[in-house]
Amino acid sequence: MNMSEKVPVTILTGFLGSGKTTLLNRILSEEHGKKIAVIENEYGEVGIDQGLVIDADEEIFEMSNGCICCTVRGDLIRVLGNLMKRRDKFDYVLVETTGLADPGPVAQTFFMDDEIRDEFSLDGIVTLVDAAHIDQQLGRSDESTEQVAFADVLVLNKTDLVSDDTLDGLEARLRDMNRMAQIVRSEQANLPVDTVLNLSAFDLDQALERRPTFLEPEYPFEWTGVYSLEPGRYELSLAEGPDPEMSLVVVYDQRADDSALRDGAELCVRQYAEPAENVLPGESIPVGTHVNLKLEDPGRKSFLLKIDRPVQVGLYAQHTAEEFDLQLVSADGTAVALTTERTWVAQHEHDDEVGSIAIERDGDVDPDLLNIWLSRLLAERGVDIFRMKGFISFAGEPKRFVFQGVHMLFDSQPDRLWGDSPRRNQLVFIGRNLDEESLREGFEACLT
Amino acid sequence: MLLVGDSAGGVYGFDGESGAALWSHQMAHEGGLLALAINPEGTAFATAGQDERLLIWDAAEGQTTKAIDIDNGWVENVAWSPNGKWLAASCSRQVRVFDLGGDELWRSDDHPSTISTIAWSKSSELATACYGQATFMEGPTGTIRQRLKWKGSLISMALSPDGKVVACGSQDNSVHFWRRSTGHDSMMPGYPGKPTALAFDTKSTLLATGGDATVTVWSFQGRGPEGTHPGRLQLHVKTVSTLSFAPRGRRLASGGRDGAVVVWSLQKDGEGEPVGAALVPDVVAEVYWRPDGRALAALDAQGGVTVWRVGE
Numbered sequence: 025m026n027m028s029e030k031v032p033v034t035i036l037t038g039f040l041g042s043g044k045t046t047l048l049n050r051i052l053s054e055e056h057g058k059k060i061a062v063i064e065n066e067y068g069e070v071g072i073d074q075g076l077v078i079d080a081d082e083e084i085f086e087m088s089n090g091c092i093c094c095t096v097r098g099d100l101i102r103v104l105g106n107l108m109k110r111r112d113k114f115d116y117v118l119v120e121t122t123g124l125a126d127p128g129p130v131a132q133t134f135f136m137d138d139e140i141r142d143e144f145s146l147d148g149i150v151t152l153v154d155a156a157h158i159d160q161q162l163g164r165s166d167e168s169t170e171q172v173a174f175a176d177v178l179v180l181n182k183t184d185l186v187s188d189d190t191l192d193g194l195e196a197r198l199r200d201m202n203r204m205a206q207i208v209r210s211e212q213a214n215l216p217v218d219t220v221l222n223l224s225a226f227d228l229d230q231a232l233e234r235r236p237t238f239l240e241p242e243y244p245f246e247w248t249g250v251y252s253l254e255p256g257r258y259e260l261s262l263a264e265g266p267d268p269e270m271s272l273v274v275v276y277d278q279r280a281d282d283s284a285l286r287d288g289a290e291l292c293v294r295q296y297a298e299p300a301e302n303v304l305p306g307e308s309i310p311v312g313t314h315v316n317l318k319l320e321d322p323g324r325k326s327f328l329l330k331i332d333r334p335v336q337v338g339l340y341a342q343h344t345a346e347e348f349d350l351q352l353v354s355a356d357g358t359a360v361a362l363t364t365e366r367t368w369v370a371q372h373e374h375d376d377e378v379g380s381i382a383i384e385r386d387g388d389v390d391p392d393l394l395n396i397w398l399s400r401l402l403a404e405r406g407v408d409i410f411r412m413k414g415f416i417s418f419a420g421e422p423k424r425f426v427f428q429g430v431h432m433l434f435d436s437q438p439d440r441l442w443g444d445s446p447r448r449n450q451l452v453f454i455g456r457n458l459d460e461e462s463l464r465e466g467f468e469a470c471l472t
Numbered sequence: 473m474l475l476v477g478d479s480a481g482g483v484y485g486f487d488g489e490s491g492a493a494l495w496s497h498q499m500a501h502e503g504g505l506l507a508l509a510i511n512p513e514g515t516a517f518a519t520a521g522q523d524e525r526l527l528i529w530d531a532a533e534g535q536t537t538k539a540i541d542i543d544n545g546w547v548e549n550v551a552w553s554p555n556g557k558w559l560a561a562s563c564s565r566q567v568r569v570f571d572l573g574g575d576e577l578w579r580s581d582d583h584p585s586t587i588s589t590i591a592w593s594k595s596s597e598l599a600t601a602c603y604g605q606a607t608f609m610e611g612p613t614g615t616i617r618q619r620l621k622w623k624g625s626l627i628s629m630a631l632s633p634d635g636k637v638v639a640c641g642s643q644d645n646s647v648h649f650w651r652r653s654t655g656h657d658s659m660m661p662g663y664p665g666k667p668t669a670l671a672f673d674t675k676s677t678l679l680a681t682g683g684d685a686t687v688t689v690w691s692f693q694g695r696g697p698e699g700t701h702p703g704r705l706q707l708h709v710k711t712v713s714t715l716s717f718a719p720r721g722r723r724l725a726s727g728g729r730d731g732a733v734v735v736w737s738l739q740k741d742g743e744g745e746p747v748g749a750a751l752v753p754d755v756v757a758e759v760y761w762r763p764d765g766r767a768l769a770a771l772d773a774q775g776g777v778t779v780w781r782v783g784e
Contacts, residue, residue: 078546079545081564081565081585081586083585083586083603085585085603085624085625085643086623087623087624087625087643087644088622088623088624088644089644094644096625096643098585098586098603098625098643099586101643102548102586102588103546106479106504106506106522106546106548109479109504109757109773110479110480110504137643137666138665138666138711
């Protein structure tokens with residue numbers, strides 16, 4: 025059956041008081057010309073002019089095998105099973121969960137039950153958070169954390185009750201936990217219906233359009249500058265900046281194209297993992313070594329860089345050139361022009377044990393190797409992996425494959441033709457205590 | 473007469489021989505009809521739906537004789553007791569029993585979960601299945617006689633006509649059955665899909681089960697079905713959606729998501745051969761035998777009704 029024939033389902037989660045009922049009321053009363061069936065847990069003050077509101081007890085069905093991925097919502101299977109028999113199909117189904125619900129069983133229902141999977145597609149998970157309370161809730165309840173981790177859209181609601189600074193901080197915290205989600209702010213759940221329905225939220229293309237860097241790995245450096253140099257002595261000159269010191273790695277033979285820069289970045293990560301060698305102003309900077317430029321002294325400071333052959337060098341710096349007015353000055357006192365420069369997504373501390381990991385790699389994947397790796401990964405870590413989505417380029421396949429998964433369940437479907445676009449794999453994992461390095465290594469071993 | 477209810481909420485009466493429409497009510501249950509059951513005498517029937525109502529009808533006239541507001545959610549199952557005296561209807565976690573006139577005799581306590589299906593035994597016990605258990609209650613009083621527990625979602629149920637066995641299909645792709653005398657249970661795992669269709673033959677020897685495109689038939693003769701191989705009837709190309717044994721003999725009708733309706737002739741060991749097959753335009757929702765076993769009706773997902781004559 026074609027994906028497009030399936031009825032899209034949106035799951036609406038959020039703690040008590042986050043504004044779910046207000047949002048539901050808005051959706052059902054707004055003129056949008058769509059037929060929506062709402063499945064909720066208690067009849068609230070919900071107008072039912074344009075849709076059907078079905079009251080269902082949240083019935084969590086665990087199975088005797090004890091497998092958490094087999095845990096589904098029995099009430100949904102029954103209600104949706106009856107809805108799909110009707111000839112007058114609905115355009116959308118919206119499932120509201122109780123405040124304390126774990127989104128896992130709801131989402132799994134759309135993977136686990138064959139009949140439901142044939143007729144409905146999980147369009148997205150929308151989580152409302154109360155800006156005034158989410159900070160404390162995240163610390164205290166697993167459910168709240170899971171609702172954030174599962175979301176495709178995070179609605180930061182009641183923004184009028186907190187300061188802009190607090191909001192920015194909250195947004196950063198939520199973003200850390202779930203890099204995949206689109207974050208929108210609202211005061212009284214006053215959102216356009218399109219923010220909530222028909223998200224095609226699993227479409228990573230859209231996510232990339234919104235935030236082109238979201239799949240990029242984080243690095244311990246923010247900036248790279250590439251310079252073409254003749255043999256000679258150069259001075260690296262820095263003004264006073266935001267930090268009394270700065271980490272740096274200088275590499276030789278740095279090409280200026282983006283792919284070479286990314287290779288260089290991967291290399292420098294390893295250098296950065298080594299302890300840094302302190303370099304004082306006036307001293308010489310060794311090439312290919314992690315150094316720590318000491319910048320405590322007031323005013324401009326210079327460090328020596330000796331170049332022994334014509335070469336293109338890359339400077340991988342902890343801060344951007346702009347922050348310290350960084351310049352490379354030749355022996356005759358003129359500043360060397362940059363061949364190219366690039367900024368990176370800066371690494372920072374992650375406070376929450378729930379987080380997201382993105383992997384982006386050019387090339388083709390061997391389907392058998394991927395299957396073996398994913399099956400083992402999900403069998404071992406499926407409990408801690410809440411969501412997984414991505415695009416895969418399989419060797420010999422003209423079409424891009426779209427992956428999505430919830431805990432141990434995953435589903436892949438052919439998507440559009442690659443055509444002339446570069447064949448690239450993008451995967452995002454959201455989960456608890458994920459090991460980034462082993463995920464990366466595991467995936468890389470699947471490349472042909 | 474053939475009585476048909478549709479998912480849109482309509483109820484229709486047809487002449488059982490000619491197929492002529494006798495009467496119709498397009499909107500008997502607003503929002504949709506969920507269940508229909510004819511009483512053993514064929515004089516009355518009951519319907520229930522998403523409007524949270526239970527209706528009792530005069531079959532010949534096609535008129536309601538009683539409308540009962542349950543007001544507790546969708547009324548999903550109705551069943552008449554074999555003696556024709558009682559009508560059971562389940563709604564959410566509760567089952568209620570009425571007399572022929574529609575007066576309530578008793579209602580159960582809330583079950584641990586929503587009742588998925590109900591059935592009467594020959595000895596006028598009412599059985600319910602839900603997540604976690606099958607329950608047997610005395611027909612006239614509702615007193616609980618037996619609880620059979622299983623940690624899983626029981627989605628379908630069939631009682632053997634001799635009253636000895638209850639079989640349930642489970643969401644975890646297994647069929648589970650209990651010997652009622654001992655409470656001893658057995659599980660038949662390994663179905664590729666969930667067994668929503670179950671049927672016992674009139675002799676209580678054969679249990680036909682769906683779950684994928686194969687009809688799997690367990691034989692209870694001798695010491696079976698434990699330790700035996702079931703009959704595997706293969707002709708459907710998609711999942712079997714409904715099963716029904718003929719009122720006499722070992723004839724089984726199956727309907728599938730492929731739109732095929734097949735009549736099988738079975739042996740005592742559960743093996744069998746197809747003796748007739750036909751296609752309807754969409755997923756087969758239900759198959760029903762005429763009480764004399766000489767005609768078979770199929771309902772499909774497009775709302776079509778097809779009736780075939782069936783030879784000896």
